[in-house]
Amino acid sequence: MQYPAQATCEQLGVALNQRGNALxxxxxxxxxxxxxxxxxxxxxxxxxTGR
Numbered sequence: 001m002q003y004p005a006q007a008t009c010e011q012l013g014v015a016l017n018q019r020g021n022a023l024x025x026x027x028x029x030x031x032x033x034x035x036x037x038x039x040x041x042x043x044x045x046x047x048x049t050g051r
Contacts, residue, residue: 003015003016003019
């Protein structure tokens with residue numbers, strides 16, 4: 001992954017952490033949407049409630 005040059009290592013670290021946090025937030029949204037779509041896996045046969 002290439003990233004624009006930054007004036008300092010600290011600035012690069014901040015920029016990369018911001019990007020990483022944005023990616024994690026996006027993944028969490030996708031995960032929640034998938035859980036809603038699959039009823040937390042129930043529609044794929046993953047029912048751990050014992051019912």
